[in-house]
Each structure stands twice: as structure tokens, then as C-alpha cells.
Amino acid sequence: MGLKMIVMVKQVPDTHNITGDAMKPDGTVNRSKLPAIINPEDLNALEEAISIKERIGGHITVITMGPKKAVEVLKECLYRGADDVILVSDRKFAGADTLATAYTLKFTIEKIGHFDLILCGRQAIDGDTAQVGPQVAEKLGINQISNLLEVLEISEKEITVRHSITDGYEVARSPLPLLVTVSSEANQPRSPSAKRVMIYKNIDKKDDGVEDNLIQANGPGLVQKITEWDADFIGADPAICGLAGSPTKVKKVENVVLAVNDIQQIPPTEAGISGLIHDLMNDHII
Amino acid sequence: MSDKKQVMVFIEHSEKKIANVSLELICEAGQLAEKLDADVVAVAPGYDMKEELASLGHYGCKTVYYINDKRLAHFTSNPYAKSIINLIKTQQPEIVLFGATETGRDVAPRIASALKCGLTADCTELQIGEHKVKSQIYENVFLGIRPAFGGNIMATIVTPESHPSMATVRPGVMKMNPPDTSLKADVSEVESGLSDEDFITEVIEVVRREKTVNLGAAQLIVAAGAGAADPNTLGLVRKLANTIGAELGASRPLVDSGLLGHDHQVGQTGTTVRPNLYIACGISGQIQHRAGMAESQRIIAINSDPDAPIFNIAHYGIVGNLNEVIPKMINAYKDKA
Ligand SMILES: Cc1cc2nc3c(=O)[nH]c(=O)nc-3n(C[C@H](O)[C@H](O)[C@H](O)COP(=O)(O)OP(=O)(O)OC[C@H]3O[C@@H](n4cnc5c(N)ncnc54)[C@H](O)[C@@H]3O)c2cc1C
Ligand SMILES: Nc1ncnc2c1ncn2[C@@H]1O[C@H](COP(=O)(O)O)[C@@H](O)[C@H]1O
Numbered sequence: 001m002g003l004k005m006i007v008m009v010k011q012v013p014d015t016h017n018i019t020g021d022a023m024k025p026d027g028t029v030n031r032s033k034l035p036a037i038i039n040p041e042d043l044n045a046l047e048e049a050i051s052i053k054e055r056i057g058g059h060i061t062v063i064t065m066g067p068k069k070a071v072e073v074l075k076e077c078l079y080r081g082a083d084d085v086i087l088v089s090d091r092k093f094a095g096a097d098t099l100a101t102a103y104t105l106k107f108t109i110e111k112i113g114h115f116d117l118i119l120c121g122r123q124a125i126d127g128d129t130a131q132v133g134p135q136v137a138e139k140l141g142i143n144q145i146s147n148l149l150e151v152l153e154i155s156e157k158e159i160t161v162r163h164s165i166t167d168g169y170e171v172a173r174s175p176l177p178l179l180v181t182v183s184s185e186a187n188q189p190r191s192p193s194a195k196r197v198m199i200y201k202n203i204d205k206k207d208d209g210v211e212d213n214l215i216q217a218n219g220p221g222l223v224q225k226i227t228e229w230d231a232d233f234i235g236a237d238p239a240i241c242g243l244a245g246s247p248t249k250v251k252k253v254e255n256v257v258l259a260v261n262d263i264q265q266i267p268p269t270e271a272g273i274s275g276l277i278h279d280l281m282n283d284h285i286i
Numbered sequence: 287m288s289d290k291k292q293v294m295v296f297i298e299h300s301e302k303k304i305a306n307v308s309l310e311l312i313c314e315a316g317q318l319a320e321k322l323d324a325d326v327v328a329v330a331p332g333y334d335m336k337e338e339l340a341s342l343g344h345y346g347c348k349t350v351y352y353i354n355d356k357r358l359a360h361f362t363s364n365p366y367a368k369s370i371i372n373l374i375k376t377q378q379p380e381i382v383l384f385g386a387t388e389t390g391r392d393v394a395p396r397i398a399s400a401l402k403c404g405l406t407a408d409c410t411e412l413q414i415g416e417h418k419v420k421s422q423i424y425e426n427v428f429l430g431i432r433p434a435f436g437g438n439i440m441a442t443i444v445t446p447e448s449h450p451s452m453a454t455v456r457p458g459v460m461k462m463n464p465p466d467t468s469l470k471a472d473v474s475e476v477e478s479g480l481s482d483e484d485f486i487t488e489v490i491e492v493v494r495r496e497k498t499v500n501l502g503a504a505q506l507i508v509a510a511g512a513g514a515a516d517p518n519t520l521g522l523v524r525k526l527a528n529t530i531g532a533e534l535g536a537s538r539p540l541v542d543s544g545l546l547g548h549d550h551q552v553g554q555t556g557t558t559v560r561p562n563l564y565i566a567c568g569i570s571g572q573i574q575h576r577a578g579m580a581e582s583q584r585i586i587a588i589n590s591d592p593d594a595p596i597f598n599i600a601h602y603g604i605v606g607n608l609n610e611v612i613p614k615m616i617n618a619y620k621d622k623a
Contacts, residue, residue, distance in 0.1 A: 015436035102399060127434065129407035131395035134363070138399040143486040144363050146392040160490070165361070166387040167300065171491040172362075247404030247448040251417055251429065254440045261585070261601050268606030274618035276586070276602060281622055285563050285584065286506060286530045 002057025003156060003176075005049045006109055008120040008136070009042035009062055009077060011070040015125050016040075038073040041121030043080075043189040045182040049119050050081040050190070052154055059083050061112060065093055065104050071226055078200040079192030084223055086112070090231040095243030098127070102135035104241050107234040109140060116156065118179040122147055130181070137179040144179045145172060148186050287378050288349075291324035294379035294450070296370065297342070297350070298361075298389050300494065302335055304342070306502070307385030307457040312345040314412060314460040315383060321414040322380060322426055327351065328471070329382075331369050331478070333359035339473050344465035348472065351377065355478040361389050362487040367396040369478045374401060379450050381428050383412075386454035398452050404445025406430030406453040410558075410577075412460075417444045427451070437554045437574040458502045458558040498549045499533050501557040509535030509552055509579070513568020513589065514608055515545060522612040523567045529616050535559065535579075537569045553578035568608050571596025588612070 013034035049060045061084040062077040064070050074085035088108045096104065109115065118137070123130035130146075137144035145163055152171065153160040160173040164183065203226060231238055239245060266272045280286045293315040298305040308328075315326045326346050330339055331353040339350045353369045374382060374397070382397075384390035386408045398405035411431035417424040427444055428451035434441040445451045501507060508527035514520050520540075527534045535557075536550040552559055554574040564582035569575060571587070571594055579585070580599050587600035588611050597603045604611055 013435075015438075097404070098395065099399060099402065099404070125436065127407070129395075130391045131398070131405060131407060134392060134395035135399035137363075138367070138396045144392070144396065145487060146363070147388055164388060165492070166298065166305070166389045167497070168492065168494040170489055170493070173488045173490055174486055247402070247445045248406060248443050249419075249446070251442040251444045253434070253442075255438075261599055263597060263600055263603045266586075266602050266604045268604050268611050268614075270614055270618075273604070273611065273614040274621070276604075277615060277618040278622060280563065280584075281619075286532075286619070 002059065003052060003116045003154075004114055005052065005058055005060050006112065006115050006118045007042070007046050007049050007060060007062045007077070007082070008105060008118065008132070009046065009064050009073055010039045010121070010124050010126075011036050011064065011066050011073045012039045012124050012126040013037075036069065036072065038076050039121050039124045039126075041123060041182060041184050044184055044186050045119040045121050046077055046080060046082065047187045047189040048148065048151065048180075048182050049117075051187065052117070052151060053081075056154055056156070058116075061086065063088060063105065063108055063112075065089070065096075065101060065108070074226055075200060075203065076192065078203065078223065079196045080190060081193070081196070085226055087226060087228045088230075088234065089228055090241075092231045092236075092238045093242045095246060096241060097246035097248045098129050098131035098135055099247060100241050100243075100245035101132050102139055103245060104231075104234070104236055105132070105136050106139035107236040108229065109136070111229065111234045116176045117159070118142075118177070120179070120181055122181045122183040133179055133181040140179070142177045142179055143174050144181070145174060146181045148180045148182045150186065287376060288325070291319075291322050292327045292377060292379040293319045293322065293324050294374070294377070294382045295326070295328045295347070296382065296384045296390065296393070297328050297330035297332075297339070298385055298387060299330070299332060299335065299338070302332075302338055304338055305385060305387070305457075306462065307387060307390075307455070309342075309345050310457070310460040310462045311383045311385060311455060312342055312347045313463045314455070315381075316346040316463075318381060318412060318414055318428070324380060325349065327377070327379065329353070329370055329373050331355070331358040331366050333357075336473050340470045341465075343469040343471035344467055345463060346469070350471045350473045352473050352475050353478045354475050355480065357480070357485055358478060360489055360492070361393075362485065362489060363392055363396060364486050365478070365480050365484045366393050367400070368484055369480060371397055371400050372479050373476060374450065382450050382452045384452070384454045386456045390454050394452060394454050401450075403448035403450060403452055404443075406432060406443040406445065406451075408432050409453045409455045410459045412453065412455065417446050419446075428453070433554055433577060437577055456558065498547055501533055501535055501550070501552065501559050504533040504559065505562045506530060506532035507535045507552070507559055507561045507563070507579075507582075508532045508565045508567065509537065509569060510540055510546070510567050511537040511569030511575075512539040513570075515540060515543065515568075519568070519608050520545065522608065526565070526567075526612050526616055529619055532563075532565070535564075537575050566596050566600070567612065569596055570594045571599065
């Protein structure tokens with residue numbers, strides 16, 4: 001028995017490590033030059049699910065909505081301990097903002113059926129919005145707790161957690177089902193297990209778009225293939241998914257240029273520095 | 287529903303004290319309301335706060351919709367969201383603003399989802415403007431401007447078909463006007479319409495952490511960067527701050543490495559500051575740091591690298607080693623004081 005858990009993960013460009021060649025000459029970001037990674041706090045969500053499973057048993061299904069290549073992050077989750085993974089992918093989902101994403105994930109979760117606990121990252125580093133978690137909770141009509149720091153008690157009926165609030169933290173209890181967003185402070189994600197890498201590294205879809213062209217993984221009782229669902233299959237209304245279902249639109253994007261000040265060079269000498277301090281004191285700044 | 291348009295602010299509070307970010311947003315809402323010929327109003331779920339809420343008038347709030355219910359004394363997601371959703375449905379404001387705090391970022395998406403409207407996260411600038419899509423022109427729409435992609439670009443987000451448009455706004459970014467204590471807001475009590483089943487989360491214990499520094503309000507800040515990460519140099523930076531009576535700020539590497547608490551961090555993911563004087567010690571001036579301090583009245587940059595980008599926004603630049611420059615500054619100050 002144990003808990004039925006669903007972990008939501010997202011593949012994101014590594015915006016935290018933008019290097020020189022990822023910037024275009026005009027100063028904008030060249031997304032294609034950024035490596036695609038699993039959103040860091042989603043690893044914390046997965047880790048939390050794995051440690052809950054270790055505590056009271058359970059089953060972990062990881063879902064991601066994204067392009068075909070997002071299958072990479074699902075493999076990563078299998079290496080780390082997911083029991084089951086689902087890629088939700090369809091051209092109709094392209095251009096989704098957080099609301100449209102939340103719809104798609106809601107339909108996916110309803111298709112999965114029963115669950116006790118949904119875990120997601122606090123926020124994704126590409127948009128830094130921290131919206132998808134609470135929006136999925138609302139769409140499913142379940143309770144939510146944001147910024148999980150620690151699971152204090154857990155049973156098949158309820159959970160007690162410590163989570164951060166605006167100026168401190170709080171201990172709170174909620175019955176299940178529940179959605180929690182997990183912050184990077186909650187845990188240290190474990191590394192992929194070498195054994196699991198061996199089992200799953202060949203589980204893949206050939207990138208030729210043919211649904212059933214799967215290379216099967218070996219090993220009894222293990223996931224045999226990466227499940228892929230499209231809009232029709234999950235029963236998602238295309239009018240509310242993807243760009244069509246997104247109320248927010250990007251009007252424009254600008255490079256950040258901050259005003260350049262006329263700088264006064266102060267020589268690093270005793271006289272230079274003493275003159276500067278003197279001026280600041282005369283102006284009553286210090 | 288009022289006949290006048292309304293710009294609404296969610297009031298965050300703890301132990302009956304209204305959060306600064308809510309006051310900042312009331313002031314900012316005033317700017318937006320003027321352009322729309324609208325009233326600034328507030329929505330405040332809470333308990334036993336009538337007087338505190340009336341003081342929102344000092345900052346320009348006309349009406350506070352006070353959802354007074356003993357069970358709402360402390361924030362939890364579902365009942366707060368539900369009662370605010372009900373109020374938005376009856377009042378139909380044009381715009382609803384939330385602080386981009388833990389509370390605001392928890393409740394706002396839940397509300398936006400239920401109302402199926404657009405929510406722009408973590409704005410640093412708000413405007414009313416025009417938006418064109420092909421031949422269609424939307425007048426007087428809400429523009430939320432926010433850093434994106436790790437702060438490397440600024441994006442302007444519109445939600446032209448969304449009623450209302452919603453946004454969360456970073457604390458400390460919008461200016462708070464001095465209060466006019468002669469003005470009081472009209473506090474209008476509203477039924478919460480909640481049942482006991484709506485209160486799902488049970489709060490067992492709340493631990494408030496006192497801020498170790500209050501950078502937002504500081505007039506003098508001496509900030510340490512990765513160039514000051516060794517104990518000796520950090521000690522010197524601290525000493526300079528103490529000598530001139532400044533608060534100690536920091537760039538992110540010093541906070542990430544655990545040398546200083548997060549309250550010290552200046553920048554996009556830290557505090558936004560605008561002191562009279564900001565002394566950047568061993569800070570290169572990456573965009574995410576500058577985003578939090580570029581509006582300081584005067585900036586002194588000390589850096590051994592003459593090409594460090596911090597010099598582009600500094601008023602005074604000292605190219606040199608911190609370990610030599612800072613002692614000279616301390617001595618010069620002591621000599622003159
Ligand atoms: C999404 C995101 C959010 C971020 N948010 C923030 C934020 O809120 N705040 C923030 O600060 N950063 C933030 N960062 C990190 C930011 O990009 C930079 O990495 C960081 O600001 C660099 O800090 P620094 O200038 O102290 O370090 P460095 O860039 O390493 O610069 C150190 C400087 O010290 C100088 N120096 C070294 N030794 C000496 C010496 N002895 N004397 C004089 N000078 C010396 C060097 O020349 C160098 O210029 C964020 C990054 C991302 C991706
Ligand atoms: N496309 C997606 N597929 C699966 N999970 C997602 C997706 N987008 C966001 N999430 C989850 O929602 C969290 C918050 O995302 P965001 O609102 O974009 O900051 C992420 O950390 C993920 O756990």
C-alpha cells in the first residue's frame with residue numbers, strides 16, 4: 001500500500017549558469033545555447049517523495065509536460081528512484097503560460113486517477129513564477145501548502161510539515177490529498193543510482209515521432225517504457241491549453257541596460273581616499 | 287459592485303500588523319488608479335483589525351473590503367483564496383495586486399486559476415498603456431514589467447482579455463509615500479461566506495524570525511562581495527560599516543556560502559535598496575546585483591578590476607585592493623570625525 005505520489009517536473013534552460021556564448025551580440029539570451037536541465041527544485045520534490053516512500057512505502061509517478069526531448073528529465077527521475085514516468089506532449093500545448101500548463105497537468109493527473117500527495121518544485125528557474133503548483137491544486141479542488149521545509153509526520157491520512165512563510169516558518173497539518181511545493185532548503189537530492197542508470201539508460205523513444213517505436217528496458221517488474229500521452233488521450237480541451245488558453249502574453253522583451261553614471265575616479269591613495277571621505281562628510285552623507 | 291472602477295490591493299498582515307509591501311502597493315495602486323480614473327481599494331481577510339485597516343487611508347486607499355472572520359485571523363491558503371475570489375466576483379476590480387511574498391505567491395495563483403485570469407509574477411514596475419494585436423487595439427491595459435531569464439532580460443507582460451488583470455509585486459521596489467494621517471479609509475465589512483470545511487490546513491505553530499538587518503530602510507549600506515569572502519577582508523568590510531554606522535549588505539555568493547544570512551542579500555533575489563550611500567566592496571556588479579541597488583543615491587565601488595561592470599553605475603570608483611583601501615577609509619573617517 002503506502003502513498004500514491006505524483007511528482008511534477010519541468011525541463012528548463014539552465015538560466016543560473018548563463019555563460020558568454022549563450023548571450024547574443026545584442027545582449028539577449030540565446031536559449032538554444034543553454035543546456036536543458038531538470039528544474040533544480042523539482043529534484044527536491046522528487047527527493048522528498050523518495051524519502052516519504054522509504055518511510056511509509058508508496059508509489060512515485062513523475063509527470064512532465066513538454067516537448068519530446070523532455071523525456072531526458074524523466075530518465076533522470078528514473079535513475080533517481082521514480083517508479084513510473086509520463087511525458088505529456090502535444091503541439092497543442094506549445095506556448096502555454098502557467099494557467100494553461102496547470103490545466104494540462106490537471107487533466108493528466110485525473111487520467112492517472114487516484115493520488116494522495118502531489119509534490120512539485122517551489123518555482124521553475126526559467127520563469128520564476130511559482131504559480132503552477134497552487135494553480136494545479138485549485139484546478140483539482142485540493143488543498144495546498146507552499147514552500148515545504150520538512151515533513152514532520154506522515155500517514156496515509158494526513159501530513160504534518162514545517163514550511164516557510166513570509167517572515168519565518170510554520171508547522172501545519174493537512175489531511176490528504178494535498179499538493180505541496182518543495183523548496184531547495186528541504187533536502188539534498190540524492191545522486192542517480194548506478195544500478196538504476198544501468199537499467200534505464202536504454203529506455204527511450206526513438207526521436208522519429210513513431211508512437212510505438214520503443215526500445216524496451218530490461219529487468220522484471222520495472223518500467224518497460226516511457227509512457228507518452230497527448231491532448232486527446234488526456235481529454236484536454238485545446239481551447240484552454242497552450243497559447244490559446246494562456247491569458248498572459250509577452251508584449252515585449254528588452255535587454256537590461258542600466259543608466260551609466262559619470263564616474264569620478266578616486267585614486268587608491270591616502271590623499272585620494274581622505275578627500276572622498278571628507279566630501280561625503282561635508283555633504284552630511286556619512 | 288461600485289460604479290467607479292477599482293484597483294484592488296490584497297492586504298497581508300501578521301499579528302494585526304499590516305505588511306510594508308501592502309502599503310507600498312496601495313501607494314503604487316494610486317498611480318495606476320489615476321490613469322484609469324479609478325479608486326484604490328483593498329481586500330483584507332482577517333479578524334479584529336478594523337482600526338488598523340482604516341489607517342490604509344493614510345496612503346490613499348478609499349475603501350477596505352474587510353472580510354472579518356475569527357477563523358481568518360491567520361493566513362491559510364484555501365479560505366483566504368476562496369473569500370477573496372468571492373469578493374473579486376462581486377466587486378469586479380480592473381486590477382488586483384499582491385506582494386510577491388510567500389503569502390502573496392501562495393494565494394494569488396490559486397485565485398487567478400479560479401477566475402481564469404492572467405497573473406504576472408514578481409513585477410518590478412507597473413504601467414497602464416496600450417496594447418496592439420494586429421488591428422485590434424486595447425487601451426488602458428495593465429502592463430506588468432518583470433525581470434526574466436535569471437534577470438538577464440526585462441519582459442513586459444499583458445493580460446488584455448483578463449478580468450481582472452492580476453500581479454504579484456516584489457517587496458521594497460515600489461516607493462511608499464509619507465502617510466497623511468488626516469485620511470481614513472472607509473472600512474466595509476463583508477461576510478466571508480466560508481464554512482468550517484474550507485479550513486483544511488490546521489496551523490500548529492508559527493515561528494516568526496526577527497530580521498537581523500533591515501536593508502530596505504537603511505540610508506547607508508556597505509556591501510561585501512565575493513572579493514571580500516576571506517575572513518580578514520570581510521572583517522574589514524564589517525569594521526567600515528560599523529565605523530560609519532551603515533548596515534551590512536552582501537552579494538549572493540556570500541549568502542550562498544553561508545558567511546552571511548539571507549537578510550543581508552541585495553539584488554534580484556534579495557532585498558531591493560535605495561540608500562543615500564552604497565559602498566560596494568569586491569562586487570563585480572552582475573545584473574542581478576545591480577537590479578537591487580542601482581537606484582542608490584550615491585554609489586562607491588571598490589574593486590581591483592578596472593573593468594568590473596560595477597564601475598558603470600558607480601558615482602565614485604576606486605580601483606584597488608580592499609585590504610589596502612578600506613583601512614585608509616576608516617582612518618580618514620576617524621581623523622575627521
Ligand atoms: C536568478 C539569479 C538571481 C540572482 N540573484 C542575485 C541577487 O539577488 N544578488 C546578487 O548579488 N547576486 C545574485 N545573483 C548572482 C549574480 O549573477 C552574481 O553571480 C553575483 O552577484 C556575483 O557576486 P560578486 O560580485 O560578489 O562576485 P564576483 O562576480 O565573483 O565578483 C567579485 C569581485 O571582487 C573583485 N575582487 C576580488 N578580490 C578583491 C580584492 N582583494 N579587492 C578588491 N576587489 C576584489 C573582483 O575583481 C570581482 O569583480 C543571481 C543570479 C541568478 C542567476
Ligand atoms: N510543464 C510542466 N510540467 C510539469 N511540471 C511543471 C511544469 N511547469 C511547472 N511545473 C511544476 O510547477 C513548479 C512551479 O513552476 P513555475 O510556476 O513555472 O515556477 C515547477 O517546479 C514544477 O514542479
